[in-house]
Amino acid sequence: MMETALDTRQETRTIDFPRFGLCTYTESEVISFPWGLPAFPQLRGFLVLSVPGQEGFIWLQSLDDVKVALPLSDPWSLFDDYEAQLPQYARQSLGIEAADDFCIMCVCVVGKGAAEMSINLLAPVVINLKTRMGRQITLENQAYSVRTPIPRKAAASPEQVAQT
């Protein structure tokens, strides 16, 4: 029976995403969000995708609802003095013990026509790299905004890049 469980984790699956087309993955590459995401509490399984030509972004693609994919960016690539002091509930619920256990990415919002872009520095997505469990965490530092404008020269938007 244990062998069967192992096989399932390594078994290759293919899924067709409306945005990104066919994608092949194994169960061990899935990132689970046991609490879902704000606005998407029912979505639990995600993949992180990188799309050629869209450097600076990765996509958090839902497996439960293929229409849902959120662009994520490394906050330090845009704001090198960003400080994400994780509250205790975050460390506890994600089982984070060491500094290199986890990664932090922030959700980007691309406005109409990609003219305005913002990044959510107040609520980063934290992923435990060992357990591949993630959660969007609201920081206690009220100085950060959910819609921090991204200076236009700092990054090309995913939409812009995709159209070229």
Added chain:
Amino acid sequence: MLVLSRKLNQAIMVGDNVRIVVVAVDRDQVKLGIDAPREIPVHRSEVFEEIQRANRQAAGLADAEAAPARPAAPSTLATLTARKGPKKKT
């Protein structure tokens, strides 16, 4: 929704370990004190609602016309790497 009336300094228990106290009442403003274990996140609901709106917009679901009409781009699984914190200033 359960509706309870409370006076100044009276409290409500949510479960066994979350206590909400009315600390002050001043015209249309009520100050609440919340005692909750550190593992329970407590935030103003406007903050949570703002995060919900931003996520919905990030996912491109805010405007129904944003149907993904563009050709599928070949994608690969990304590798996540740990970040220890802010870059050291050089």
